[in-house]
Amino acid sequence: MNIHAIREQFPILHQQVNGHELVYLDSAASSQKPRSVIDAMRDYYEHSHANVHRGVHTLGSRATDAYEGARAKVATFLNAKDIREIVFTRGATAAINLVASSYARANCQPGDEIVLTAAEHHANLIPWQQVAKATGAILKFIPLQPDGTFTLEDAAATMSSKTKIVTVSHMSNVLGNVNPIKELVQLAHEHGAVIVVDGAQSAPHHKVDVVQLDVDFFVLAGHKMCGPTGIGVLYGKQALLAHMEPVEFGGDMIEFVDLHDATWNEAPYRFEAGTPIIAEAIGLGAAIDFLESIGMEEINKYVTQLGNYAYERLSEIDGLTIYGPTKNRSALVTFNLDEVHPHDVATVLDTYGIAVRAGHHCCQPLMRYFDVSSTARASFYLYNTEAEVDRLVDGLIQTKEFFGHAIR
Incomplete structure (x- = not known):
């Protein structure tokens, strides 16, 4: 990968913040956007809206x-x-809520089990609550x-014949670990769960x-993968989507x-009521083009x-x-400095x-599992x-020295 050439494609990176060259280490929250994504959305508004x-x-x-072309790019x-x-x-959160509101509420009965972990993002916890x-x-x-991870043995022991849904993150936004999804899928399906x-x-x-993993539902957020905010994706097996009821109603999701x-339109349109997220979908398609031009394996x-x-x-x-x-970590590090509040760490680094x-x-x-109220996180x-x-690292050492003097 030619990192210099890649960085040149992100206009926002070429600025100073507080008199220093920007170092953006918050991509797990939201990634920056390459010029090709910005241009694709501008072109739509200027020529094809x-x-x-x-x-x-x-x-x-x-x-x-352009809109349906973006859908085809996501499918590929x-x-x-x-x-x-x-x-x-509208995002990964909305996608999870769609599954929870449409599929889960129709298929769960009293005593049925929904299996998950305490390490989930709130977006993959509260809908199931x-x-x-x-x-x-x-x-x-x-x-x-x-360390916050789980074993397949414990996962298997937690599931039972009453398990209807298993829901987990593929990669933790705090721990940086990648969970063994393929093996979890096999365990879930052995119990008849999705x-x-x-x-x-x-x-x-x-x-x-998604075919190789054999997942039933998979969600992603466009803004974390070089795409715009306000766009996410729910992948669902066609046999499941076809029997799910819409949760929003209005134009374009109807048949008669x-x-x-x-009566309702076929999936996916029955779940996309009203004017769709057109420009954002086009931006997501451009982001996928950008990522695939580099190669996901290389990234x-x-x-x-x-x-x-x-x-x-x-x-x-x-x-x-x-x-x-x-071990088995990916592109983030979550940490705390002794006796320094994470917000103070982030403020000094800024x-x-x-x-x-x-x-x-x-x-x-x-956070409560680790007996802390908050942490700092650098994501890459x-x-x-x-x-x-x-x-x-230099900034953290200076932060530590500054607060060390202040404490003394």
């Missing part, structure tokens, strides 16, 4: 072709069998190891093959409407190496605690132009460099 699907005029046809990106298995949503309250289903949590995979963190870095009743190799380098460098700092496993995330990372149960993507990791 119209509503999709029903217009027969030229602009409507252009817009429809995930190796879905059919473009009808790709539903556009609401399903359990509405249906009488029971949430069961796979026990965590001291599996929902939160791929918000994995899709930007890994080649995801009478004064007192209506994964590079960010994994960068994450390991960061783990090693930060491990050299006395008084710094790193959370998560020592004075050096270094952007990191501080807080509970929408994982409050996992294809445009970051080892030199930027070195700047992070």
Whole structure:
């Protein structure tokens, strides 16, 4: 990978923050956008903007072709069998909520089990809490190891004949570990359960093959993979989507409407009520083009190496605690400096132009598991460099020294 050439394609990176060259280490929250994505969305608005699907005029046809072309790109990106298995949503959170509200509420009964972990992002926890309250289903949590990961043996022991849904993250936004999804899928299917995979963190870095993994549902967020905000994807097996009821109603999701009743369009359109997220879908398609021009295998190799380098460098700092496993990590490091609040760490780093995330990372149960209220997190993507990791280390050492003097 030619990192210099890649960085040149991201306009936002070429600026100073607080008198220092920007070091953006918050891609797990939201990645930056290459010029090709920005240009694709601008081109749509300047030359092809119209509503999709029903217009027969030229602009409507252009817009429809671009929108549905983006759906085809996502299907190819995930190796879905059919473009009808790709539903556009407002984000990964909306995609999980769609499965919870449509599939889970219709298929869960009192006493049925929904299996997940305490390491899930709130977006993959709260919707299932609401399903359990509405249906009488029971949430069961796979026990965590001291480093926050789980074993397949514990996963198997947690499932039973009553398990209807298993839902886990592919890659943790706090721990950086990649979960054994293929093996979990096999366990879930052995119990007759469907599996929902939160791929918000994995899709930007890994080649995801939904057929090879045999997942039932998979979600991703466009803004974490060089695409725009406001666009996400739900992949669902066609046989499942075909029997799911829509949760939003209005234009374009219908087949026939009478004064007192209506019938629904086929999937995915029955789940895309109203004017779709057209420009954002086009931007996501351009992001996929950009990522695939580099190669997902190359991206994964590079960010994994960068994450390991960061783990090693930060491990050299006395008084710094790193959370998560020592192996099988990806492109982020979550940590705390002794006696310094994570928000103070992030604030001081920002004075050096270094952007990191501080807080509970929408994982409050996992924070409590580690007996902390919050942590700092540095996350890396294809445009970051080892030199930027070195700047992070220098910034943390200076932060430690500053607060050490202040404490004394």
